[in-house]
Amino acid sequence: MAGNQSDSIKVSVFGAGYVGMSLGVLLAQKYDVTIVDIDIDKLEAISKKKSTVNDELIDDFLQSKELKLSTSLSSSELIESTDIFIIATPTDYDPKTNSFDTSSVEEVINEIFKYNHDKSSLIVIKSTVPVGFTKSINKKFDSSRVVFSPEFLREGFALKDNLEPSRIIIGGMHPKIKQFTNMLVEASDVDKPPVQHMDSSSAEAVKLFSNTFLAMRVSFFNELDSFAIEKNLDVKKIIEGVSADSRIGNFYNNPSFGYGGYCLPKDTKQLLANYSNIPQNLIQAIVEANKTRQIYISEQILNKKPSLVGVYKLAMKQGSDNYRDSSILDVMKYIKDRGVKIIIFEPSIDQKFFEDYEVCKGFDDFVKQSDIIIANRFCSELETVKNKVYTRDIFGIN
Numbered sequence: 009m010a011g012n013q014s015d016s017i018k019v020s021v022f023g024a025g026y027v028g029m030s031l032g033v034l035l036a037q038k039y040d041v042t043i044v045d046i047d048i049d050k051l052e053a054i055s056k057k058k059s060t061v062n063d064e065l066i067d068d069f070l071q072s073k074e075l076k077l078s079t080s081l082s083s084s085e086l087i088e089s090t091d092i093f094i095i096a097t098p099t100d101y102d103p104k105t106n107s108f109d110t111s112s113v114e115e116v117i118n119e120i121f122k123y124n125h126d127k128s129s130l131i132v133i134k135s136t137v138p139v140g141f142t143k144s145i146n147k148k149f150d151s152s153r154v155v156f157s158p159e160f161l162r163e164g165f166a167l168k169d170n171l172e173p174s175r176i177i178i179g180g181m182h183p184k185i186k187q188f189t190n191m192l193v194e195a196s197d198v199d200k201p202p203v204q205h206m207d208s209s210s211a212e213a214v215k216l217f218s219n220t221f222l223a224m225r226v227s228f229f230n231e232l233d234s235f236a237i238e239k240n241l242d243v244k245k246i247i248e249g250v251s252a253d254s255r256i257g258n259f260y261n262n263p264s265f266g267y268g269g270y271c272l273p274k275d276t277k278q279l280l281a282n283y284s285n286i287p288q289n290l291i292q293a294i295v296e297a298n299k300t301r302q303i304y305i306s307e308q309i310l311n312k313k314p315s316l317v318g319v320y321k322l323a324m325k326q327g328s329d330n331y332r333d334s335s336i337l338d339v340m341k342y343i344k345d346r347g348v349k350i351i352i353f354e355p356s357i358d359q360k361f362f363e364d365y366e367v368c369k370g371f372d373d374f375v376k377q378s379d380i381i382i383a384n385r386f387c388s389e390l391e392t393v394k395n396k397v398y399t400r401d402i403f404g405i406n
Contacts, residue, residue: 017191018042018089022082022116023096024050024060026270027134027159030166031094033069034195036077042090044082051079065167087123092188096134096159101274106281108274110137114145121149130184132157136215136275139282142180142208155180156208157188158215163269170195175202179211216282219275220294225260226267227297233263233400234304244402263400265305265384266298266335273298273333302335306342309382309398316349318368318378320390320397323356336384340365351377 017039021032024045032043045051050060059066080086097112113135120131131154133142142156156179161169176192178185189203229247236243251258280291319340322331344350351366353374360367368374375393383390386401
């Protein structure tokens with residue numbers, strides 16, 4: 009793309025989480041990008057060239073590259089002058105409605121249609137939404153401007169995964185789709201990354217089925233692990249033997265306390281909800297398997313008769329600062345409900361308490377108080393006290 013074209017394209021990214029930050033930094037290498045968020049602290053961090061999420065490569069780009077990146081709380085002037093909108097706001101699963109809460113996405117879209125009447129401007133939804141959502145939005149506004157493009161990012165490696173995309177998927181029909189696709193392709197470090205165009209509902213389904221498959225894979229190896237525990241078998245050797253089959257593959261096979269994080273729990277539930285009146289058994293089982301695993305792990309810990317359980321870090325994996333919907337939280341609740349005291353060692357928490365759990369500031373004091381230490385992922389800090397540690401981390405990888 010010619011230099012004068014890139015200079016004239018203005019991109020606004022709504023949401024300064026993993027998706028918004030990584031895409032904003034990626035595109036700001038060539039284009040004028042404004043990151044919009046309602047959290048002033050996040051915007052101030054970006055202005056000081058600090059990432060709002062735990063991602064070393066984003067921090068490195070902010071500090072070492074000349075980026076065309078600015079921030080805003082949003083305004084009619086900004087919306088009027090934007091050529092491409094990227095929406096990456098949160099869509100949590102609401103168990104009451106049995107669906108994603110898409111209100112944050114809808115609020116942004118309403119603002120865009122209120123102030124930007126240029127039919128050539130493109131609105132790209134990156135937030136995960138129910139199948140059929142984008143189609144319904146376009147119908148509501150009698151438009152084709154809204155498209156859906158799923159993201160496939162790992163926490164802690166969001167920018168890397170945008171620089172090295174496994175595939176770029178765009179769902180929708182709009183003249184500017186090709187331009188936006190080319191922007192992503194040219195910003196990547198991959199020579200001709202795979203690009204797939206499809207209708208928006210199919211693209212929405214790709215996102216949900218991809219994450220549900222990953223949840224299924226986690227659940228499969230967790231249930232393999234449970235079997236090995238009960239039968240007193242060598243779980244490591246079994247997994248290595250199973251994974252040697254190239255059709256299965258030696259990856260994403262390390263047992264855990266269950267799947268969790270930003271995406272897998274909510275996306276599996278949303279896909280199950282989308283199956284209303286469609287015959288299925290597997291999707292339901294994937295959703296239920298996680299709770300079964302958490303209860304099983306909790307019983308394994310309780311069988312050791314601890315008076316006090318120490319929880320080593322709440323995040324799902326090393327290098328992550330996210331413990332939303334972390335599987336260890338459900339394990340903690342189950343143990344607590346059985347009358348066992350729990351303390352936490354989590355350096356990222358400044359408060360004395362996390363919910364109703366005491367946070368222990370010093371590692372040595374934490375170890376001394378704990379009868380048993382549970383850890384979803386083992387790390388070198390635990391090596392000297394591994395006789396106290398309970399984990400199902402077999403391979404020492406995330």
